[in-house]
Amino acid sequence: MKIGIYSRQFNDTVLPYVQQVFSALAQHKVEIYVYHDLYQFLSGKTTITGTCKTFTKGQPLQGLIDVLLTLGGDGTLLDTVSFIRNSGIPVIGINFGRLGFLASINKDDIAAAIHAVVNNEFTLDSRVLLSVESESKVFGDDNFALNDVTFHKRDDSAMITIHAYLNGELLNSYWADGIIVSTPTGSTAYALSCGGPIVLPQSGNIVITPVAPHNLNVRPIVLGDDSVLTFEVECRSANYLISCDSRTVVIDSSIKFSIRKAAFELNLVRLNNETYLTTLRNKLLWGIDARNY
Numbered sequence: 001m002k003i004g005i006y007s008r009q010f011n012d013t014v015l016p017y018v019q020q021v022f023s024a025l026a027q028h029k030v031e032i033y034v035y036h037d038l039y040q041f042l043s044g045k046t047t048i049t050g051t052c053k054t055f056t057k058g059q060p061l062q063g064l065i066d067v068l069l070t071l072g073g074d075g076t077l078l079d080t081v082s083f084i085r086n087s088g089i090p091v092i093g094i095n096f097g098r099l100g101f102l103a104s105i106n107k108d109d110i111a112a113a114i115h116a117v118v119n120n121e122f123t124l125d126s127r128v129l130l131s132v133e134s135e136s137k138v139f140g141d142d143n144f145a146l147n148d149v150t151f152h153k154r155d156d157s158a159m160i161t162i163h164a165y166l167n168g169e170l171l172n173s174y175w176a177d178g179i180i181v182s183t184p185t186g187s188t189a190y191a192l193s194c195g196g197p198i199v200l201p202q203s204g205n206i207v208i209t210p211v212a213p214h215n216l217n218v219r220p221i222v223l224g225d226d227s228v229l230t231f232e233v234e235c236r237s238a239n240y241l242i243s244c245d246s247r248t249v250v251i252d253s254s255i256k257f258s259i260r261k262a263a264f265e266l267n268l269v270r271l272n273n274e275t276y277l278t279t280l281r282n283k284l285l286w287g288i289d290a291r292n293y
Contacts, residue, residue: 001118002064004033004055004089006080007071009041014096017107018071021094022048024114033065062087067117067269073097074189078245081129081266082142090124092117092269101188102146102268104279116271125270127185128204128225129262138242138249144262147186150243151257152178152211154250157237159214165230166223175214178241181229181259182207188280196220201276206261229259 003025010018025032026049034042036054055061061068061083068084070077070093077093084091093103094110105113116122130145137143153160162174182191184199187207192198196209197220204225210218223229232254233240239252270276281287 001028002031002033002066003117004035004061004065004068005038005071006035006068006076006083007038008076008079010072010096012045014071014107015045017094017096017110018042019046020110021069021071021114022046024111028114028118030118057083060087061089065089067092069094069117070103071096072103073100074102075246077102078146081144081146081245084266085144086264088264088267090122090267090269092122099283101279101283102185104274105271113271117269122269122271125201125268125276126265127201127268128183128265130181130183130206130259131262132242132244133258134255136255138251138255138257139244139247142247143244145186145245146183146266147189147245148180148182148191148243149257149259150178150180150190150211150241151231151233152241152243153235154237154240157235157240159212160240161234163232163234164208167228168230171208171221171229172218174210174218176210176212176218178211180207180209180211182209188283191220194220197222198280204261206259225261227260231257231259 032052033055036056039054068080068089068091070080080091094105094107095103130149132143132149151162159175159177162179164171180191184201184203184205187196187199191209194209194211196207199205199207206223206227209220239250242249242251
């Protein structure tokens with residue numbers, strides 16, 4: 001099996017766990033492909049045994065690796081959308097961060113997780129993505145979001161007005177700090193903290209959640225996955241922000257954006273001993289008696 005490894009730079013305190021990853025892969029005689037920047041960062045810090053090659057961003061990975069393994073939190077796993085794109089390569093994340101809805105493998109379960117992956121003891125959890133388009137191609141070819149697309153005011157500016165159209169018809173004009181357009185995957189991210197609903201991944205819905213709306217009767221709305229959304233933004237300041245997952249761009253002019261479900265999905269590795277509902281219960285502490293704390 002050929003496994004790719006991707007990560008951002010991290011604190012040296014997690015190096016023992018990184019070493020455990022490479023040691024476990026070597027034990028299973030896995031052919032390893034390490035992201036070039038990560039390989040340089042780990043030089044002299046970690047011992048990599050066995051066959052090891054590198055890959056770079058923009059390099060086609062289809063046919064090169066069988067699985068992509070991320071080391072870090074959910075933000076690290078979100079980065080992989082730009083690498084995987086429509087190749088269908090499964091992604092699994094080992095959580096070095098905090099909550100870990102996407103990177104769901106605990107760092108204490110590294111050996112067991114790698115054993116399961118190498119022996120194909122897993123299923124694939126397909127997740128829909130959003131594509132965001134504009135005449136100026138603000139995000140270039142990386143215009144896909146696994147979590148959400150967000151329109152937001154600058155920190156020092158007044159609220160913005162976002163005119164939202166659903167399939168060409170005016171849906172609403174939001175006076176707010178911003179709005180979040182999320183996938184079911186992103187419903188447990190920023191949208192959840194702004195009062196949005198939790199949407200199961202299989203539903204494929206698109207959710208619009210306002211951020212601090214001026215009108216308190218403006219609530220989150222759940223739309224079908226065949227919806228085409230168009231947005232125009234007005235603001236008193238010179239610019240505002242638009243984010244596509246972890247990629248943020250400052251917009252200094254009036255640009256019309258179109259958001260719809262992407263033409264491909266991302267495959268997350270789901271080990272046989274876990275489900276989406278167990279992840280929800282564990283991460284959100286459902287069923288825990290608060291009187292014990």
